[in-house]
Every structure is written in structure tokens, then in C-alpha cells.
Amino acid sequence: MSAEAAVPHGSENVCGGPGAGDPFIPEAILGYRILGLAPRSGGEGDLFIAQGRDNQQFAVKIYRRTAGESIGTARVLAELSKDRLLVPLERGEWHGHLVEVTPYLADGSLAELIKKGPLPSSEVRRLLIQITEALEQLHRAGIQHRDLKPTNILIRRSEPLEIVLADFGSAAVTSETVLTGGRGTLFYSAPESLTGIYSQASDYWSLGIILLEALTGNLMPAIWRSDRSLPYRIIQGKVPIPESVPKRWYSLLKGLLERDHYRRWRAAEIRSWLDRQKGDDLPPASRKPRPILISVLIAGLVLGGIGGVRLAMIAERESRPAVVQRAEPDRQVNGQVSPSTVIRRQQTTITAAHIRAWMVNSITVAAWLLAVGCILIGIAHVLGGVPHGSGAILLGLLIGLVAYYLPQFLG
Numbered sequence: 001m002s003a004e005a006a007v008p009h010g011s012e013n014v015c016g017g018p019g020a021g022d023p024f025i026p027e028a029i030l031g032y033r034i035l036g037l038a039p040r041s042g043g044e045g046d047l048f049i050a051q052g053r054d055n056q057q058f059a060v061k062i063y064r065r066t067a068g069e070s071i072g073t074a075r076v077l078a079e080l081s082k083d084r085l086l087v088p089l090e091r092g093e094w095h096g097h098l099v100e101v102t103p104y105l106a107d108g109s110l111a112e113l114i115k116k117g118p119l120p121s122s123e124v125r126r127l128l129i130q131i132t133e134a135l136e137q138l139h140r141a142g143i144q145h146r147d148l149k150p151t152n153i154l155i156r157r158s159e160p161l162e163i164v165l166a167d168f169g170s171a172a173v174t175s176e177t178v179l180t181g182g183r184g185t186l187f188y189s190a191p192e193s194l195t196g197i198y199s200q201a202s203d204y205w206s207l208g209i210i211l212l213e214a215l216t217g218n219l220m221p222a223i224w225r226s227d228r229s230l231p232y233r234i235i236q237g238k239v240p241i242p243e244s245v246p247k248r249w250y251s252l253l254k255g256l257l258e259r260d261h262y263r264r265w266r267a268a269e270i271r272s273w274l275d276r277q278k279g280d281d282l283p284p285a286s287r288k289p290r291p292i293l294i295s296v297l298i299a300g301l302v303l304g305g306i307g308g309v310r311l312a313m314i315a316e317r318e319s320r321p322a323v324v325q326r327a328e329p330d331r332q333v334n335g336q337v338s339p340s341t342v343i344r345r346q347q348t349t350i351t352a353a354h355i356r357a358w359m360v361n362s363i364t365v366a367a368w369l370l371a372v373g374c375i376l377i378g379i380a381h382v383l384g385g386v387p388h389g390s391g392a393i394l395l396g397l398l399i400g401l402v403a404y405y406l407p408q409f410l411g
Helices: 071-076 110-114 123-142 189-195 198-215 220-224 230-235 247-256 267-276 291-319 352-384 389-410
Strands: 032-037 043-053 057-063 090-092 097-103 153-157 164-165 323-328 344-349
Touching: 032 057, 043 291, 110 198, 123 198, 123 267, 189 198, 189 230, 198 220, 198 247, 198 267, 198 352, 267 352, 352 389
Parallel strands: none
Antiparallel strands: 032 043, 043 057, 057 097, 090 097, 153 164, 323 344
16 A cells, blocks of 8 residues: 555656666667656656657556556456546566556646646536446456546546546456455545455545545645544545535535445446436526426426316316205185296205215315325426436326316216
């Protein structure tokens, strides 16, 4: 286990020697003409900018000692898609040291971008999606990266931001939780990795730290370099989230920085969180209206109005009691028949038809209340970013449609 900031890059150079100020730059390595030392070198080796036979630029990395991914890991990596992974184009040996050749990306690493300040939420969202895609690809192939950090995330394109994962020197082919020696960089290591336990969830802890850096514009090595209690705090899973971080990121960061690696968020939880956050990263002036939601709300209001009017008419008509009219015979007054005088009496009776009408009305009212409840709950879920909100709205509209035709069907 090594802390990135504790590695003196110039103290032991492969091409120079112990204590060499400027390493000796060879003319060529593996047939690539060396142009100079790259500004980005890691603790595991020296990185050079080289030119190939086709005049394209490449990055040639010479590992120190026996670093570098294993042959098995290299074979699996070679079969994966290169969309999100910077896989070595060529591997070889130079003066007893492992050499890897990759395309040279002039835009540098994510670490250099974070040093310029906090990234906009839209950029962090793109970063999250792309790193998650890369980790999914690695984990499906049974590879754990084990050293995910900003210096190992290279920028393929700045506008829009497009990144690739690089440096698989600590990677291992295993899809299970394993007990092994500590490797990687301390500032990005998961709590369990400090005890020698690694799993795919360990890579997602590193992702959580990287997102925290991107949102704050502060690299963890610069913040925690003087913190002697850092290993203890990492083991305890106590990573503070600054108040400057937007609130909507809290649940994601807490899920990724969960101490228990069995409960820690992975790709599935990240995608669910992204689905709930759609549109939240856009500024208010550029947010697009939700035409489907607006249409559904208007349709619900119209349908509710029509249903309410129809229900009132049905209730008024069907609830009238039956009227029985009886005509009495003409009466004789003083021996004479009075002129067509008819006295009518009304008698109210309750029949089975009334009971049926009341039952239909009761069921219809209950259906309308249920429909309105589903629509309101769906609206609240959609506005709050909770899944299945649109499904609840559609269910409410369907129940309202049934309630509309229910009196005719049972009538």
C-alpha cells in the first residue's frame, strides 16, 4: 500500500538511477522513438512520449521492479472494448523491465482537471456514467481494477468530457471477494482493502472518493496528507461530505462510501439514482418542459371534471324515489257530480332498483377517489424523482376511465 503523495517520482528512475535529477532518456524503446518524458508519471514507473512508425504519438511506460498487470489480466484486457478502457497496444521488456505502449492522450488526467476547480454537476454526471460503464465492463470480465484514482483516469476529449480508465498494474482477474496483500493508493482505498480484502465493491468506494473530489475541486492527497489518523478514519468509513456538495449528491456519495462492502452501492444502484436525477443537472433556463407529464396532468384534470359532472347527474337521477300516483273517483256534492276534480296522492317506495343504483354510485365514487389518489401520488413521485411515478399516473387514468363507464356497464 502506498500513498500517492509519498512517492518521490525522481528518487528512483528506471532510466536514470537512484537520486538522478533528470532521468536518462533513451533514443528508442521497442522500436518507438522517444520524444521526451511525459508530465504525468506514476509511482510504478516512468512514462515517456514516443513516436511510432506512422508518426503518431504513443505513451511508453517502463515499470519499476516487477510492477505491471499479470499476463492473465493482460490477455483478458486485450479482449475487451476500448471505448472506456486504455488497454496497452503492445507489451514487451526493456533492460529487464516491463514496458507497455498505449495511445498518448494529450489532454492529461482527471487529476489535472480537478485541480482547476470543482466540476459542474453536468460534467460530474458524465464522469459518473462513463466510469460506471468502465467498471461494469471490467467486472463482467472478472477484473478488479484495485487502483482507481484521478491520475489513472485519462481524458480522451475535453468537450464534451470523455474519459478512459488506464493503468491496470494492480488489477487482478477475480470476480470474488479475496484476501490478498494491500495494493493501490491509500487515499482511494476502501476500508476492507486496508485489511487485505478486495472485491468489486472496493472499486466503487474509489469512485465515491473521486466524485467527492470532482464536486469540491480538492484532491484527497492534498487534504489528508498530514492526517495521521487517515487509515483509522478510512477503516471506520468516516469520510466527511463537505457542505459545498449539492444536496442531491448526498445519497449517492453515502451509498458509494458505505463502510460495509456488502451494502455498498454498485452499478445497479447508481443507475437507479441516475434515473431519479434526470434533468436535475440542467440550469433552470435550459430545462426542457416535460410534455408527457404536462399532457397526462391535463388529461387527468379533464377526465376528472367530466367524471365528476357525470357522477353528479347519475346520482341526482337515480336517487329519486319512485312516485305512485292514485286518482280518486269523482265525488257527489248535494246529489250532483263535481266537475272533474281529481285529488292525487304521492307515495314513496324503495325498490331493488334503488339499492342497485346506490351500490353503483358507491362503487363509482370509490373508483374515482382511487383514480385521483393514484394520479396525485404519481405526480408527487415524478416531481420528487421517485421511480414508477409515471406508472402510478397511468394507473390512475385507467381507473378513472373504468369509473366513467362503470354506471353504464352495471346500469
